[in-house]
Amino acid sequence: MATYREASPGQAAFLQSLLDAGLLLDTGAPGLLGQGAVFDDVREAFTAAVTRASGADPIESMRFPPLTSTFEIEKNGYLASFPHLAGTVYSFEGDDAQALELEARAARHADWSEFQSKTDAVLLPAACYPVYPQIARRGPLPSDGVIVDTGSAWVFRNEPSGDPARMRSFHMREFVRIGDPADVATFRDVWLERTVDLFTRLGLVAESEVASDPFFGRVGRMLAANQREQELKFELVALIGGPEPTAIASFNYHQDHFTQIYEIGLEGGGIAHTGCVAFGIERVTLALFRAHGLDPRAWPAEVRAELWS
Amino acid sequence: MATYREASPGQAAFLQSLLDAGLLLDTGAPGLLGQGAVFDDVREAFTAAVTRASGADPIESMRFPPLTSTFEIEKNGYLASFPHLAGTVYSFEGDDAQALELEARAARHADWSEFQSKTDAVLLPAACYPVYPQIARRGPLPSDGVIVDTGSAWVFRNEPSGDPARMRSFHMREFVRIGDPADVATFRDVWLERTVDLFTRLGLVAESEVASDPFFGRVGRMLAANQREQELKFELVALIGGPEPTAIASFNYHQDHFTQIYEIGLEGGGIAHTGCVAFGIERVTLALFRAHGLDPRAWPAEVRAELWS
Numbered sequence: 325m326a327t328y329r330e331a332s333p334g335q336a337a338f339l340q341s342l343l344d345a346g347l348l349l350d351t352g353a354p355g356l357l358g359q360g361a362v363f364d365d366v367r368e369a370f371t372a373a374v375t376r377a378s379g380a381d382p383i384e385s386m387r388f389p390p391l392t393s394t395f396e397i398e399k400n401g402y403l404a405s406f407p408h409l410a411g412t413v414y415s416f417e418g419d420d421a422q423a424l425e426l427e428a429r430a431a432r433h434a435d436w437s438e439f440q441s442k443t444d445a446v447l448l449p450a451a452c453y454p455v456y457p458q459i460a461r462r463g464p465l466p467s468d469g470v471i472v473d474t475g476s477a478w479v480f481r482n483e484p485s486g487d488p489a490r491m492r493s494f495h496m497r498e499f500v501r502i503g504d505p506a507d508v509a510t511f512r513d514v515w516l517e518r519t520v521d522l523f524t525r526l527g528l529v530a531e532s533e534v535a536s537d538p539f540f541g542r543v544g545r546m547l548a549a550n551q552r553e554q555e556l557k558f559e560l561v562a563l564i565g566g567p568e569p570t571a572i573a574s575f576n577y578h579q580d581h582f583t584q585i586y587e588i589g590l591e592g593g594g595i596a597h598t599g600c601v602a603f604g605i606e607r608v609t610l611a612l613f614r615a616h617g618l619d620p621r622a623w624p625a626e627v628r629a630e631l632w633s
Numbered sequence: 634m635a636t637y638r639e640a641s642p643g644q645a646a647f648l649q650s651l652l653d654a655g656l657l658l659d660t661g662a663p664g665l666l667g668q669g670a671v672f673d674d675v676r677e678a679f680t681a682a683v684t685r686a687s688g689a690d691p692i693e694s695m696r697f698p699p700l701t702s703t704f705e706i707e708k709n710g711y712l713a714s715f716p717h718l719a720g721t722v723y724s725f726e727g728d729d730a731q732a733l734e735l736e737a738r739a740a741r742h743a744d745w746s747e748f749q750s751k752t753d754a755v756l757l758p759a760a761c762y763p764v765y766p767q768i769a770r771r772g773p774l775p776s777d778g779v780i781v782d783t784g785s786a787w788v789f790r791n792e793p794s795g796d797p798a799r800m801r802s803f804h805m806r807e808f809v810r811i812g813d814p815a816d817v818a819t820f821r822d823v824w825l826e827r828t829v830d831l832f833t834r835l836g837l838v839a840e841s842e843v844a845s846d847p848f849f850g851r852v853g854r855m856l857a858a859n860q861r862e863q864e865l866k867f868e869l870v871a872l873i874g875g876p877e878p879t880a881i882a883s884f885n886y887h888q889d890h891f892t893q894i895y896e897i898g899l900e901g902g903g904i905a906h907t908g909c910v911a912f913g914i915e916r917v918t919l920a921l922f923r924a925h926g927l928d929p930r931a932w933p934a935e936v937r938a939e940l941w942s
Contacts, residue, residue: 407735
C-alpha cells in the first residue's frame with residue numbers, strides 16, 4: 325500500500341464540507357469518492373464548456389474504458405517513469421476449495437492475496453495513452469496531422485490522500501495533437517490561451533507555471549529537472565483545499581517520445597511530434613466550489629451562464 | 634488469467650465489422666474496447682432515452698468511480714458469489730533498485746508481478762454496490778423508501794472473450810429501489826413494462842426470460858437454481874453477435890440480502906428490501922447496430938426520433 329498522505333487542515337475541512345453538503349460521497353477508501361447530483365451537474369457542465377472552447381478545430385473523438393492493456397504501459401515507458409502510480413488488475417483463477425478459503429478470509433477482512441494473479445489489464449494512467457497505438461495503425465499522418473479528443477476518461481493514480489483534490493480515480497479530458505513540431509507548438513499556445521480565457525470567464529484565478537511530472541526515484545528527479553529546463557510542461561494552478569495551489573490543467577510537449585515508440589511518421593517523411601492539453605475535471609469542479617461556494621444556484625450570473633449556456 | 638472464450642463465427646464477424654467501421658477500437662486486450670465518435674453518440678443517446686423513460690419518479694442521483702473499497706465487496710457477499718469475476722488493484726511499493734528491475738522485465742514483457750502488492754481498491758463489479766452503504770448511513774428510511782439512479786457507471790467482469798457483447802469493462806446504469814417489499818415489487822413491474830416499451834420504440838425485439846446470476850462453482854449452481862425457482866431475476870435478451878441472444882437489461886429482486894448486511898430499516902420498523910433494474914449500455918448500443926445497421930443516419934426515423942429527440 326502506498327503511503328497515505330495526510331490532508332492539511334484546510335484540505336480536511338474543505339472535504340468535510342463537501343461531504344456534509346452531499347456534493348461528494350465517502351466510499352471508505354481514500355481518494356475514491358462518489359459524486360452527488362449537484363457536483364455531477366457542475367462537472368458535466370464544465371466538460372461541455374471545454375467542448376465549446378475547442379471551437380472549430382477539426383477534432384476526432386475516441387473514448388476508452390478505465391482499463392487498458394498491460395502491454396501498452398510496458399511499451400510506452402509509463403512503468404519506467406511512474407511505477408509507483410500504476411494500478412494493475414489481478415484476478416482469481418482457482419477451484420471450489422480455493423474460492424471457499426478466499427471467501428472465509430475475505431469475510432474476516434484477512435489477506436486473500438495468495439489467490440490472486442496478474443491479468444493483462446491495468447488501470448488507465450492517462451487519457452491520451454490509448455490514442456497513440458490507434459493513430460500508429462493508420463500509417464503516415466497527413467501533412468496537417470491530427471487532433472484527438474479523449475472525452476472525460478477515468479484515470480488512476482495510486483496516491484491515497486485526504487486531500488479532495490488528490491483523488492486516485494478521476495476524470496481526465498485530453499486533446500492530443502500529433503503533427504509536425506510547429507503544429508504541436510501552435511496547438512499548445514492556442515490551448516493555453518483558450519484555457520486561461522475559459523477559467524477567467526469561470527471566475528477562477530489560475531496562474532501558469534513551468535512544471536514537471538511526478539517521475540519516480542533518483543532517475544526521476546533528473547528527468548523532472550530536464551523537463552523543467554526545456555519547458556516541456558506548463559500547468560495552470562488554482563486554490564482548492566490549500567494551502568498551496570493545485571494543477572487543474574496541463575499543457576505538455578512530448579517531443580518524439582510517443583512517436584518513436586509507436587513509429588508515427590509524417591506523410592512527407594520524418595517523425596511526428598506530439599503534445600496534449602489535459603484537464604483534471606474533478607479538480608476544476610472543486611476549484612469552482614472553492615471559489616464560488618457550495619451552492620451553484622448562488623454563483624455569479626456570468627459563471628452560471630458560461631457553464632449552463 | 635481467466636480462460637479466454639472464443640467468439641462464435643457470427644460474433645467474430647460482427648466485431649470485425651464494428652472495428653472496420655471505426656465504431657469500436659481494438660486496444661489489444663480482449664474485452665477492453667475503445668469507442669469511436671458514432672458509437673459514443675448512440676451510447677449517450679440511449680443513456681438519455683433511459684433518463685426520459687424514468688418519468689416523474691422521485692429519483693436521487695449518485696455517481697461512483699470505476700473503483701470501490703475492497704472492504705465493501707468483502708462485506709456484501711460479492712467475493713463469496715463471484716470471486717472469478719472480481720478485479721483487484723495491485724500496486725508497486727518498492728525502492729529505486731526494485732523499480733529498475735520491474736522496468737527491465739516490463740520492457741521485455743516478462744513477469745514483474747513479484748513487485749506488486751494488493752491495495753484497498755477493487756474494480757466496481759456492479760453500479761448499485763456503493764449505493765447501499767450510502768443509504769445505510771442515513772438511518773431508517775422514510776416510509777416510501779428511496780430510488781437511486783447510478784448513471785452510467787463503468788463496471789468490470791473478468792471474462793475475456795472475443796464476443797463484442799462480452800466486454801470486461803463496460804457501462805452499467807442502474808435504478809435501485811429500497812423500500813418495503815410491495816414497493817420493490819411494483820418498481821420492478823413498472824420498469825419491466827417501461828423497458829419493453831422503450832426497446833419496442835427502438836426497434837429491438839427483446840424477449841423476457843427468468844434468469845440467474847453467474848454464481849461461481851458448485852455452491853453457485855445451487856444458488857442459481859434457487860434464484861430461478863423464486864423468479865428473483867428477469868432479463869430482456871436480444872440478438873447481438875449471435876447465435877444466442879444476450880441479456881441487455883435485467884430486473885432484480887434482492888429481497889433483504891443487502892439490507893440485512895447494511896442494516897437498512899424502515900422508519901415504521903422492520904427491514905427494507907431492495908431491487909434494481911440494470912442496463913448493459915454497450916450491449917443495448919450493440920443490439921441497435923445489429924438491428925439497424927452500422928450507419929445510424931440510415932436507421933428508421935422513429936428509432937432516430939426516440940434516440941435524438
